[in-house]
Amino acid sequence: MNDMTFHAETRAPIPQSTAVICSRCVARNACLPSGIGTLDILRLDKLVGYRRRLARDEVLFRKDQPFAMIYAVRFGHLKSSRPDHRGHPHVTGFYMAGELLGLDAIYAGRHACTTVALEDSEVCEIPYSRFQESMHESLPLMQRFHAALSHEIVREQNALLHADMSGAERLATLLLDLSARYAERGYSGRRFRLRMSRADMGNYLGLTIESISRLLGRFRDEHWIALDKREIELLDPGRLEALLSAAPGEPGVSHEEE
Amino acid sequence: MNDMTFHAETRAPIPQSTAVICSRCVARNACLPSGIGTLDILRLDKLVGYRRRLARDEVLFRKDQPFAMIYAVRFGHLKSSRPDHRGHPHVTGFYMAGELLGLDAIYAGRHACTTVALEDSEVCEIPYSRFQESMHESLPLMQRFHAALSHEIVREQNALLHADMSGAERLATLLLDLSARYAERGYSGRRFRLRMSRADMGNYLGLTIESISRLLGRFRDEHWIALDKREIELLDPGRLEALLSAAPGEPGVSHEEE
């Protein structure tokens, strides 16, 4: 449960940059090094010379800032948000070890969202222009990056499916998504800590904080989850999945087509 | 109004493949050739040797099909959809001239959505492996492609902001988005034809067909739009934008931050 926790005695002045080696990174299997050869990992090592520590609530980059770096999460958790049409911030995603940040900035040359640390975290800085040169030299590296970009598109599409889901379904989706991502990283997908506030969850899912609270309470009462503050245990993941697959009166058959 | 209309006498047997020249394509400014040099456009020409015609309702590719090509829309309109957690298809986007299709397939090597033509349309086929080789040779081409991928991420994020919007706001967003994309392409952003059914609009926005119908009716009654079947004219785009920027009792100031 206390897996990915990072204890910082100080919160303000934190060492800024230290050398890093991808091939030994705990996040390597979820990150750019995944699936590429030793030679290309060495290339990454030279590229990713520095990492950056962030205290909780510290901003990694702000919307509209000029784009220069992409970032890979080493440990900790971050959230991205961008103003909606009303100017209110809307959470667009949560990020954990191995995931890439800043990809949405390539298009316009400026960051499309603001990203802050949900807890003390560390990210690798990858200068984008040098990264481009490396990709130009290494086809596998380029392919790996394209896959990462494509993956991000698919993830956004998944989030898009929330549109006509009920509150319970949306919350179940988030819990199962987090669970799967922890499991992918070798952590428990059954017990984990919700790094974000109820407000962030609600904002991300398009629900109010009160609805989140009530839904979590309902899930707890149904014994689908156990809950203690932000510690959560999925007692019956199957029921959560069932929430999604079967609608009232509908079989869970996957018939697509328009 | 009849701008992008394509008349096909026959609907079943359609010529499948013809040579194409990017530098003369009407969609070039919205497509891959945009912003790259003449030399690289020639490179694209050699790459994009063939195009494919689609009759209305014809499937371009299906979810889970092996990924081999990306596609660029020459003319016409298409929609992508993927099954939601209930197995019902959910529209993930509408595509028009110059836009790229199939980007979400790079990650898994299989298409993540099913894409069909909303009307008679034509797309360019770009063999992905050969495209990769070209990008490996040409840095500008690679950069252009990264921008396209990043753009797609931003677009998905925009759609994601729908989460806590009212039905009226969602519909206004779609109408203004379509309007802007037509304007970008040199067509009227004020009068255009809705290529998709009310059902598709509702599905995309997470609303029922009845809600779409009622909302369009309300917009018409308020004289914000004129409507005749699927022909629409934005009589007062400012009011539609106002719907989005100012919430009941809220100034439209853009204060971000968590």
Added chain:
DNA sequence: CGCTTACTTGAGAGACTTCAAGAGTTGTGG
């Protein structure tokens, strides 16, 4: 230990959905 922040819980209001029916379009075959 007191204040701020995070979360929980309750009651009423509003928005969208669901169910149901009807009108308008489009396409096809006689």
Added chain:
DNA sequence: CCACAACTCTTGAAGTCTCTCAAGTAAGCG
């Protein structure tokens, strides 16, 4: 070329879900 069938869209009424408003409790931080 018209008539019927299928499909798309519109409109109405009741129901449900989530939001809004309002306290109140618990936890974290100085």
